Amino acid sequence: MSEPLIPEQPVAAQDGPTPLLEARRVTKRFGHVQALDGADFAAFAGEVVALVGDNGAGKSSLVKALSGTLRPDGGEILVDGRAVQLATPLDARRHGIETVYQDLSLAPDLDAAANLHLGRELCRGGLLGRLHVLDRSAMRAAAIAAFAELGVDLPDVAVPVAALSGGQRQSVAVARAVAFANRIIFMDEPTAALGVVQRGRVLDTIRRVRDRGIAVVLISHNMPEVLSVADRVEVLRLGRRVARFSASRTSVEELVGAMTGALDGGAA
Amino acid sequence: MKAQSDMTTQRAFRALRALPALRALRRVGSAQESWTFGVLVLLVVFFTLAAPNTFLTAYDLTQIATNAAIYLVLAVGMTFVIIVAGIDLSVGSVLVLAAVLSGEYTLHHGGAASGWVTIAVSSLIALGTGLAWGALQGWLVAKAKVPPLIVTLGGFGAALGIAQIITGGQDPAGAVSGTLQHDIGFGKLFGQIPWLVVIAFATTLVFGLVLGFTRFGRHTYAIGSNPEGARRAGIAVDRHLIKVYALIGLLAGLGSIMWLAYFGTTSIAGHATDNLKVITAVVLGGASLFGGRGSVLGTVIGVFIPAVLTTGLIIIGVQQYWQDVAIGGVLVLAVYLDQLRRRSIQRGTPP
Numbered sequence: 054m055s056e057p058l059i060p061e062q063p064v065a066a067q068d069g070p071t072p073l074l075e076a077r078r079v080t081k082r083f084g085h086v087q088a089l090d091g092a093d094f095a096a097f098a099g100e101v102v103a104l105v106g107d108n109g110a111g112k113s114s115l116v117k118a119l120s121g122t123l124r125p126d127g128g129e130i131l132v133d134g135r136a137v138q139l140a141t142p143l144d145a146r147r148h149g150i151e152t153v154y155q156d157l158s159l160a161p162d163l164d165a166a167a168n169l170h171l172g173r174e175l176c177r178g179g180l181l182g183r184l185h186v187l188d189r190s191a192m193r194a195a196a197i198a199a200f201a202e203l204g205v206d207l208p209d210v211a212v213p214v215a216a217l218s219g220g221q222r223q224s225v226a227v228a229r230a231v232a233f234a235n236r237i238i239f240m241d242e243p244t245a246a247l248g249v250v251q252r253g254r255v256l257d258t259i260r261r262v263r264d265r266g267i268a269v270v271l272i273s274h275n276m277p278e279v280l281s282v283a284d285r286v287e288v289l290r291l292g293r294r295v296a297r298f299s300a301s302r303t304s305v306e307e308l309v310g311a312m313t314g315a316l317d318g319g320a321a
Numbered sequence: 322m323k324a325q326s327d328m329t330t331q332r333a334f335r336a337l338r339a340l341p342a343l344r345a346l347r348r349v350g351s352a353q354e355s356w357t358f359g360v361l362v363l364l365v366v367f368f369t370l371a372a373p374n375t376f377l378t379a380y381d382l383t384q385i386a387t388n389a390a391i392y393l394v395l396a397v398g399m400t401f402v403i404i405v406a407g408i409d410l411s412v413g414s415v416l417v418l419a420a421v422l423s424g425e426y427t428l429h430h431g432g433a434a435s436g437w438v439t440i441a442v443s444s445l446i447a448l449g450t451g452l453a454w455g456a457l458q459g460w461l462v463a464k465a466k467v468p469p470l471i472v473t474l475g476g477f478g479a480a481l482g483i484a485q486i487i488t489g490g491q492d493p494a495g496a497v498s499g500t501l502q503h504d505i506g507f508g509k510l511f512g513q514i515p516w517l518v519v520i521a522f523a524t525t526l527v528f529g530l531v532l533g534f535t536r537f538g539r540h541t542y543a544i545g546s547n548p549e550g551a552r553r554a555g556i557a558v559d560r561h562l563i564k565v566y567a568l569i570g571l572l573a574g575l576g577s578i579m580w581l582a583y584f585g586t587t588s589i590a591g592h593a594t595d596n597l598k599v600i601t602a603v604v605l606g607g608a609s610l611f612g613g614r615g616s617v618l619g620t621v622i623g624v625f626i627p628a629v630l631t632t633g634l635i636i637i638g639v640q641q642y643w644q645d646v647a648i649g650g651v652l653v654l655a656v657y658l659d660q661l662r663r664r665s666i667q668r669g670t671p672p
Binding site for chain 2: 122141142143146152154158159160161162165167171172173174176184186262316
């Protein structure tokens with residue numbers, strides 16, 4: 054325990070700027086389970102912030118609330134300091150928030166280009182556009198560009214996603230989020246299904262996206278990985294944020310301690 | 322042992338796909354389409370060789386196409402429904418209900434002697450009935466979350482029941498305009514192509530393009546492939562499902578107009594197995610009952626296999642009931658191949 058645990062105090066470096074995305078006192082109850090019990094969270098531009106917690110700590114619920122797939126019972130969500138309603142994933146997307154879901158949320162029968170543009174297909178111009186005729190070549194070109202930018206190596210953007218390897222599918226899901234996010238990307242266990250090489254690639258991608266000024270929120274169980282890629286760590290326990298750390302000044306032991314409550318003292 | 326036979330099947334499958342003509346077709350459709358297309362070609366070749374001067378004459382082609390026209394229209398709607406991982410058992414009954422309601426209007430507005438105004442209004446009634454019934458079923462599937470099998474099984478019984486209540490169970494006489502029958506039912510475009518075939522192919526072409534080239538079509542595949550993913554991607558899944566079921570209802574309404582024009586009667590008792598015929602055609606055409614896969618081109622092939630079989634068997638003098646046996650076998654084989662494909666994907670190897 055070389056580093057002092059500073060519960061509920063902003064890490065010095067992020068004291069100044071307004072968070073890109075902030076949750077204040079968010080609550081959500083499922084029947085008898087209080088999934089979120091006044092949870093706070095903040096993500097700043099150009100940082101990778103890891104959201105960690107034990108199973109049942111409320112990570113998924115919080116991410117769902119912040120990505121528009123779950124309506125919280127109470128509390129406030131702020132984008133760029135302004136309170137917003139994120140009633141649907143579409144609302145979140147309008148605010149520049151994209152999510153890479155743990156199940157990847159891809160349509161396996163459609164190809165990579167179609168998946169990249171799922172729900173925001175490009176249409177032709179003129180009369181054909183009025184009839185909502187798809188502009189396949191434009192989507193294909195955009196997809197090739199998006200994959201190239203991430204260094205994703207896809208043999209053919211026109212084969213169904215079902216025929217791709219796990220790592221390639223992961224890349225498609227990440228590329229989709231990166232191509233459209235301009236504020237925040239949530240990544241739910243983005244490396245869980247990957248081999249060593251692909252894992253490294255996804256982590257590189259995360260750093261590259263961060264360097265474009267986007268806030269990357271990483272949800273992961275892998276503490277060494279969290280410490281290697283994240284700038285900051287926020288810890289959830291029993292539906293609340295119990296601690297915040299600067300990743301360079303903490304350790305796996307400290308994180309695990311905060312997650313399990315072993316370090317409980319002044320924790321809120 | 323089993324794995325080995327799986328592999329043999331797959332190798333045969335791959336070899337078949339390597340043929341250049343089939344590969345070209347694959348650009349338009351899927352692997353299974355080319356396989357089914359191969360079956361259709363084989364059937365045509367076989368019957369042409371078996372009855373060189375009769376089969377594939379101009380008369381037979383028209384006859385086959387006319388017989389298939391109404392099923393083709395229904396099957397186009399069913400293609401959309403099956404791609405969204407749904408099913409519609411009610412098509413035949415909706416067709417009957419639409420026919421009866423429009424027939425009742427005709428009966429009270431000039432009967433068999435009525436003119437184009439009555440034809441127009443009665444046709445709108447038929448289309449409207451189908452559309453409304455389909456939309457209601459779609460709402461029950463999408464919003465009330467009742468499984469489509471149950472919704473449309475209920476609809477299958479209810480629509481037929483209402484038709485029987487209205488007519489007392491008897492096909493009413495004078496329910497079809499003679500003009501409609503003469504001009505559309507037996508009429509031919511340029512004196513060559515029966516209007517029924519023209520209507521069916523125009524419908525097929527329009528909705529084939531919609532499915533293959535528009536956002537509506539893309540969303541249809543996406544929803545069938547991963548409904549939750551589609552919802553997260555901002556697609557209005559519920560509204561889309563309602564539209565898809567409304568579409569097959571509308572096409573059942575169109576089918577009823579074609580039926581009245583060709584047969585001149587509502588045929589209340591004659592549509593109990595339409596649903597199975599149509600689903601068979603769509604599945605033969607390569608659509609997956611698990612959703613996400615299928616095409617209108619495949620469905621056209623799937624409709625024509627039974628049509629060609631029936632005509633061909635009659636011509637070569639085989640009892641046409643063998644058709645049912647053959648179609649049953651081919652259908653099960655088609656779904657088995659679909660399962661193989663799905664399993665090989667789950668194993669991580671591309672199909």
